[in-house]
Amino acid sequence: MGANTSRDANQRLQRLEETVSQCEKEIHALMEDVADHALSVEADGSTAQSDGEAASDNWFRLSQLCDRLTRSRLAQARLHERAMPSPTEIRIKVEAAERMVARAEKRLAAEPEAH
Incomplete structure (x- = not known):
């Protein structure tokens, strides 16, 4: 019988907490990079094309991390509800x-x- 789930879809609370922590760290690091980039652009008054491309990659990664963080927090909440x-x-x-x-x-x- 086929199933529409992956091995990572069912996680224990400890694994979810690790996922949330890791996502938060990566999001924080990306936001610092964006802030540093914005400060350098503001100071220089111009930006190189390669920096713009790297920034767009950061936005895509940030979107992925935010989605994963949201899903992990929702799964945590569901686990806590079931435990009560x-x-x-x-x-x-x-x-x-x-x-x-x-x-x-x-x-x-x-x-x-x-x-």
Whole structure:
């Protein structure tokens, strides 16, 4: 049976955190390069054609990184949602804890009567 997923599509939380961190670092580095380029153009008043071509490559890479960062953060949010218990599970656990406390209080009240 064929599938429309890749091996990297299903990642653990640690891997997603690494991906987010790496994307943020690369985006920061690209933005620094762009800022440096803008400052040099502003100082010189002109730019070489090769710098313009490299800058357009940076914009494409920046777009890719932003897309990957967005998808990774969305996957992280989904993992966190799945890890949280549902309201029904929480209610069941609270009710069970209340019953345990009630039984313990009943036993405690019976102890002095027994002695």
